[in-house]
Amino acid sequence: MAAGAQQPALPVVGALHGVSAVEWSRYIAGLRNGLSESGFVERRNVTIEFRWAEGQFDRLPGLAADLVGRKVAVIVAGGSVVAVRAAMEATQTIPIVFTTAVDPIAAGLVASLNRPGGNVTGITTFGIALAQKRLELMHEVIPTAAKVALLVNPNNAVVSQNDIQDVQTAAQRLGLEVIVLKAGSASEIEKAFSTAVQERANALFLSNEAFLVSQR
Numbered sequence: 001m002a003a004g005a006q007q008p009a010l011p012v013v014g015a016l017h018g019v020s021a022v023e024w025s026r027y028i029a030g031l032r033n034g035l036s037e038s039g040f041v042e043r044r045n046v047t048i049e050f051r052w053a054e055g056q057f058d059r060l061p062g063l064a065a066d067l068v069g070r071k072v073a074v075i076v077a078g079g080s081v082v083a084v085r086a087a088m089e090a091t092q093t094i095p096i097v098f099t100t101a102v103d104p105i106a107a108g109l110v111a112s113l114n115r116p117g118g119n120v121t122g123i124t125t126f127g128i129a130l131a132q133k134r135l136e137l138m139h140e141v142i143p144t145a146a147k148v149a150l151l152v153n154p155n156n157a158v159v160s161q162n163d164i165q166d167v168q169t170a171a172q173r174l175g176l177e178v179i180v181l182k183a184g185s186a187s188e189i190e191k192a193f194s195t196a197v198q199e200r201a202n203a204l205f206l207s208n209e210a211f212l213v214s215q216r
Helices: 025-037 057-069 081-090 127-141 157-174 186-198 210-214
Strands: 012-017 047-052 074-078 096-100 120-124 147-152 177-182 203-206
Touching: 012 025, 012 057, 012 081, 025 047, 047 057, 057 074, 057 081, 074 081, 081 096, 081 120, 127 157, 127 203, 147 157, 147 186, 157 177, 177 186
Parallel strands: 012 047, 012 074, 074 096, 096 120, 147 177, 147 203
Antiparallel strands: none
């Protein structure tokens, strides 16, 4: 009778993010809504285990390993390419679903878009591909701005390097000077703004990176 009364363990979805719960709340609401549309309601027939790096990307490998040890059914990784790679290094068998703004092929996340291969798949917004266009729009809105400060997160190297290259390419074509500023925490953002003022930057261009977007 006791054995018959036991309830089967609920499947567990592991959520691994480089940012904080507060900053990513609307995306988590989307995750819950998506699960619900597929018939999975939290605490009824599914459990979600969240792991937040709070912008400290060096914590991600340990958090990913913790989810693997929890024997989750799937890992949803977002907030940075670093989070996806941490999950990939932690397991080659548990399915990993990512969200990213970069080219997942160039970032080494998948083999191709139509056949990602391995245990990894996901969604990309290709936000980096829009960097040059965004700078062009800024130039149209503020044609007198000759010096632009580009703010990047050095902890998210893939996004930062691509944005720096794309923005500098567009800036050269438009005759603009670019100052690259780095910030991987809230305090570093304040310092970057002070530097932008000292360098007499006329405008600020924000890298399309999870932590910086969450702080916009």
